[in-house]
Amino acid sequence: xxxxxxxxxxxxxxxxxxxxxxxxxxxxxxxxxxxxxxxxxxxxxxxxxxxxxxxxxxxxxxxxxxxxxxxxxxxxxxxxxxxxxxxxxxxxxxxxxxxxxxxxxxxxxxxxxxxxxxxxxxxxxxxxxxxxxxxxxxxxxxxxxxxxxxxxxxxxxxxxxxxxxx
Amino acid sequence: xxxxxxxxxxxxxxxxxxxxxxxxxxxxxxxxxxxxxxxxxxxxxxxxxxxxxxxxxxxxxxxxxxxxxxxxxxxxxxxxxxxxxxxxxxxxxxxxxxxxxxxxxxxxxxxxxxxxxxxxxxxxxxxxxxxxxxxxxxxxxxxxxxxxxxxxxxxxxxxxxxxxxxxxxxxxxxxxxxxxxxxxxxxxxxxxxxxxxxxxxxxxxxxxxxxxxxxxxxxxxxxxxxxxxxxxxxxxxxxxxxxxxxxxxxxxxxxxxxxxxxxxxxxxxxxxxxxxxxxxxxxxxxxxxxxxxxxxxxxxxxxxxxxxxxxxxxxxxxxxxxxxxxxxxxxxxxxxxxxxxxxxxxxxxxxxxxxxxxxxxxxxxxxxxxxxxxxxxxxxxxxxxxxxxxxxxxxxxxxxxxxxxxxxxxxxxxxxxxxxxxxxxxxxxxxx
Numbered sequence: 091x092x093x094x095x096x097x098x099x100x101x102x103x104x105x106x107x108x109x110x111x112x113x114x115x116x117x118x119x120x121x122x123x124x125x126x127x128x129x130x131x132x133x134x135x136x137x138x139x140x141x142x143x144x145x146x147x148x149x150x151x152x153x154x155x156x157x158x159x160x161x162x163x164x165x166x167x168x169x170x171x172x173x174x175x176x177x178x179x180x181x182x183x184x185x186x187x188x189x190x191x192x193x194x195x196x197x198x199x200x201x202x203x204x205x206x207x208x209x210x211x212x213x214x215x216x217x218x219x220x221x222x223x224x225x226x227x228x229x230x231x232x233x234x235x236x237x238x239x240x241x242x243x244x245x246x247x248x249x250x251x252x253x254x255x256x
Numbered sequence: 257x258x259x260x261x262x263x264x265x266x267x268x269x270x271x272x273x274x275x276x277x278x279x280x281x282x283x284x285x286x287x288x289x290x291x292x293x294x295x296x297x298x299x300x301x302x303x304x305x306x307x308x309x310x311x312x313x314x315x316x317x318x319x320x321x322x323x324x325x326x327x328x329x330x331x332x333x334x335x336x337x338x339x340x341x342x343x344x345x346x347x348x349x350x351x352x353x354x355x356x357x358x359x360x361x362x363x364x365x366x367x368x369x370x371x372x373x374x375x376x377x378x379x380x381x382x383x384x385x386x387x388x389x390x391x392x393x394x395x396x397x398x399x400x401x402x403x404x405x406x407x408x409x410x411x412x413x414x415x416x417x418x419x420x421x422x423x424x425x426x427x428x429x430x431x432x433x434x435x436x437x438x439x440x441x442x443x444x445x446x447x448x449x450x451x452x453x454x455x456x457x458x459x460x461x462x463x464x465x466x467x468x469x470x471x472x473x474x475x476x477x478x479x480x481x482x483x484x485x486x487x488x489x490x491x492x493x494x495x496x497x498x499x500x501x502x503x504x505x506x507x508x509x510x511x512x513x514x515x516x517x518x519x520x521x522x523x524x525x526x527x528x529x530x531x532x533x534x535x536x537x538x539x540x541x542x543x544x545x546x547x548x549x550x551x552x553x554x555x556x557x558x559x560x561x562x563x564x565x566x567x568x569x570x571x572x573x574x575x576x577x578x579x580x581x582x583x584x585x586x587x588x589x590x591x592x593x594x595x596x597x598x599x600x601x602x603x604x605x606x607x608x609x610x611x612x613x614x615x616x617x618x619x620x621x622x623x624x625x626x627x628x629x630x631x632x633x634x635x636x637x638x639x640x641x642x643x644x645x646x647x648x649x650x651x652x653x654x655x656x657x658x659x660x661x662x663x664x665x666x667x668x669x670x671x672x673x674x675x676x677x678x679x680x681x682x683x684x685x686x687x688x
Contacts, residue, residue, distance in 0.1 A: 130621065132452040139608040141451040142596055142615040151616075154485060154493045158623060162481035166630040210459045210588075210637045211630065248455045248591060251629060252621040 092191060092228050099182045099193045102233070103224065107175035107197075110255050115156040118255065123227055123234040128152050130240045130256065144245065144252065155255065166253040169205030169212065173254060176200075185225045190236065193224040197240075199256055218256060219243045262289045267685040271678050272646065278653050278675050279646040282639050285461040290685075291587040297685050298570050299324030302522075303407075303414040303427045305572035305581060306330050306340055308595070310411060310448045311357065316374050319357040322583050323415060328403060329353050329363070330413060333375040340406050340415040341376050346397035363400075376400040410439055411447065412579075430663050431523040434564040438574055441560055442599035443547045449579070451611060454594040456620045458629040460636035462571060462584040463677075465592060468628055469573040469580065470524035470565055470673040472511045473651065476504060478631050482623045483507055496613035498576060512668040514563055516652070518676020520662035522569030522684075525673060529555075530562040541606050567673065569680055577610045578618070588636050592629065594618050649674045 094102075109117050122128070128151075130144040138146070147155055159167065179196040186192075199218040207213025225237040240256050242249060270290070272279040284290055306321040307330045318331040320343055327343035329352065343351045345365040352363040352372065362379070363372045371380035376399040384390055405416040407424035412435070414424055425432065439445050458464075468474065476483060486495065487503045501507035514528020530536075533554060536545040549557050566574045573580040577599070583591040596614050598607040617624035639647075652670025659665060666672025 132454075136452065139604060139611070140598070142454065142611060142619065144454075144619050145621045146612070146615065150489070151493050154489055157488065158481060158485060162484045164481035164623075164627050165478060165634065166626040211633045246452060246455075248457045249620045250456060251626045253626045253630075 092189060092233060094182050094191050096180055096182055100180050103177050103193065103195055107177060111173050111175055115159050115255060119152060119156055121235050123229045123236045125149065126235050128238050132245050166251050169203055171201050171203055171254045174200045189227065191226040195222050197222050220256065262293045264686045267682060271682040276653055278650040279648055280678055281645060282642050282647065285463060286587055286639050288587050293685060295324040297687065300417040301684055302569065303416050303421060303424055305412060305568065306415045307413045308411050308449050308579065309408060309413060314359065316359050316361050318360060320353050323417065324584065327351055331374050338406055338408055338413055339375055340403040341400040345370055346378065346400065372400050376402055410435060427521050429519050429521045430517060430525060431566050431568055434525055434527060434566050437560045437564050440552060442601055444601040446600040447597040448600055449595050449597045451596045454619055456629055457589060457591045458632045459588055460590060460632035461587055462582050462590040464632040464635055465582040465590060466567050466570060466677055467674045469575055470526050470567045472526060473669050475511055476508055478627050479624055485623060494612050494616050496609035498613035514668060516666035516668060516670045516672045518664040518672045522677050522680025524567035524677055526563055526565040528563040529558040533558055536561055541603055544603055544606060569677060576614055578614060
């Protein structure tokens with residue numbers, strides 16, 4: 091039965107945040123279990139087969155997202171974003187499934203685009219406000235993310251372009 | 257409701273339409289006076305899509321919407337009558353509805369408590385008989401301002417502030433055929449808007465979206481990274497056949513076929529028949545397609561299952577399995593809402609597959625729409641270079657064929673669809 095202190099949970103989240111803020115997205119992938127899901131719902135109460143999410147990434151979709159960010163060029167990340175994650179209100183509890191750990195946190199992400207800061211859409215500081223749930227499970231000798239669920243406070247409003255990883 | 261202060265002869269100079277040439281002046285996108293004029297001369301003069309009946313399925317359901325900058329409420333009343341009202345109390349002007357949708361038999365003004373029924377009648381003026389209240393001769397408003405023209409075509413609710421607007425079917429013109437074909441993908445001929453929409457704003461003019469939804473030319477450039485993803489991942493990550501062709505050459509071939517239309521009503525259309533029905537009639541959803549084949553025949557099914565993309569004048573579109581609207585907020589600010597829909601009576605797995613394929617491309621974190629919206633902002637930024645007068649929209653100008661209906665048929669990758677929009681734009685903008 092894996093367990094985790096709040097300090098350990100915070101360390102886990104800090105490590106993930108550092109990988110994302112350093113844009114080392116290839117290192118983000120193995121933080122997940124083999125079946126891990128990265129999910130940003132719009133309305134989590136609606137059945138999946140009837141409503142869209144902002145992101146619903148099972149493993150191959152996550153790999154594709156990282157490939158897209160790291161090895162292709164596209165307008166909404168040319169020039170790319172810089173992000174800083176601030177993590178707060180961390181609590182640790184049991185996951186729904188036996189042996190899982192649920193970390194809840196509030197995360198505020200600041201984002202800006204580099205490049206010619208005088209131009210529209212660049213050089214503006216955006217604030218992305220979220221509540222997150224990380225469900226962790228032991229796999230291959232380490233606790234890994236079985237589910238990362240990000241609930242944006244403005245999920246069903248105009249969220250703007252989110253072409254990076256939250 | 258005057259259309260701003262810009263003079264008609266100033267409008268004439270904004271669209272350069274002559275042999276071998278078609279150009280639009282930078283000001284037509286960036287100028288505040290032009291924008292003000294558009295709100296009056298276009299958005300208050302023509303039909304505007306305000307919602308779909310499946311969004312308000314029950315009696316007393318309502319949703320809010322916009323006609324240009326004007327907030328409206330779309331209601332379903334007794335006897336399934338659809339009304340559209342200006343979302344404004346007749347007393348001091350506060351908006352009545354602060355929710356985007358709901359069910360209400362009456363609307364109470366949050367300011368001084370005036371009460372209106374779902375069909376717009378003013379039924380209570382509060383504290384009317386106080387000493388300091390209203391005169392015995394008070395010319396009391398009868399009710400909410402009702403948008404005079406409302407017509408529904410196959411669930412699509414259109415409204416117009418213009419009493420003399422042409423009949424809706426005349427306005428739809430050739431676009432009607434495309435709407436019919438999109439809806440006939442459902443064995444019941446109906447669609448349902450049940451998913452949450454995607455909403456995003458971009459810092460650019462609304463007409464960039466009008467043009468871009470029927471712009472085949474941009475795809476391989478703006479969406480080059482997506483083409484790379486398709487080459488690598490194909491249908492394994494949920495494309496579900498939405499964007500056919502697994503590499504650049506094949507995707508180009510798929511896009512550069514069929515017809516490009518610019519219609520006299522200002523609609524832009526891309527359509528193409530499916531080359532072969534065989535994969536559909538023997539594939540996973542064969543039963544679904546056989547039903548459609550029996551109903552419409554093979555030739556029409558090849559249209560129904562083929563391409564049919566509309567940029568409906570001025571600010572609504574249909575592509576894949578979605579209705580899209582773009583709401584002008586300012587000359588350089590636009591809000592895009594994408595409503596994915598389900599085909600009534602189609603297999604659940606089919607609807608789900610298309611829904612999530614659209615999520616992959618059109619979400620604010622997706623691989624397509626994000627780049628389009630970035631492009632609109634880039635485009636608007638570039639137009640700040642106003643020393644350059646013209647935007648060029650003359651691809652294929654010499655290959656246009658004018659039909660008796662007034663529809664202009666262009667060749668694949670041509671900008672005939674944008675020229676149709678701008679000709680109608682100039683016409684309406686010149687009728688102050």
